[in-house]
Amino acid sequence: MPDLGTRRxxxxxxxxxxLKLSFAFYLCLxxxxxxxxxxxxxxxxxxxxxxxxDKLVRSLFALSSFKLHPLTTLVxxxxxxxxxxxxxxxxxxxxxxxxxxxxxxxxGVQVLVVEQEDGR
Numbered sequence: 230m231p232d233l234g235t236r237r238x239x240x241x242x243x244x245x246x247x248l249k250l251s252f253a254f255y256l257c258l259x260x261x262x263x264x265x266x267x268x269x270x271x272x273x274x275x276x277x278x279x280x281x282x283d284k285l286v287r288s289l290f291a292l293s294s295f296k297l298h299p300l301t302t303l304v305x306x307x308x309x310x311x312x313x314x315x316x317x318x319x320x321x322x323x324x325x326x327x328x329x330x331x332x333x334x335x336x337g338v339q340v341l342v343v344e345q346e347d348g349r
Contacts, residue, residue: 234343240332242325251321255314259307266306270299 273279279297287295332338 234341237340237342238337239340240337241329244322244325244329247325248318248322251318252314255317259310259314262310263303263307267303270302274299 270279283296286292
């Protein structure tokens with residue numbers, strides 16, 4: 230009969246670990262999004278899309294002057310991304326707390342650990 234492995238039950242998740250890991254993950258996502266935003270802004274500016282958007286907004290809202298400023302856009306993007314980073318971290322911590330509470334009732338998640346033999 231083949232060895233099916235050992236069953237393990239995950240009953241608790243460390244909240245501090247979830248907090249640190251989630252925050253680091255969302256900060257990395259924010260950094261990638263900001264760098265991608267800067268690259269896309271430069272690409273759009275090169276092809277004249279930013280000027281076209283400026284003209285479109287001026288004509289749609291009957292404005293005498295309107296100009297998108299790259300630094301202001303970057304700061305607002307970073308601020309909104311930071312808030313989303315904190316919200317995502319909070320939601321992950323909340324999910325871990327709920328898991329810890331519910332695992333006492335339903336018994337947690339079972340994980341099957343199989344040890345593979347080396348083929349040598």
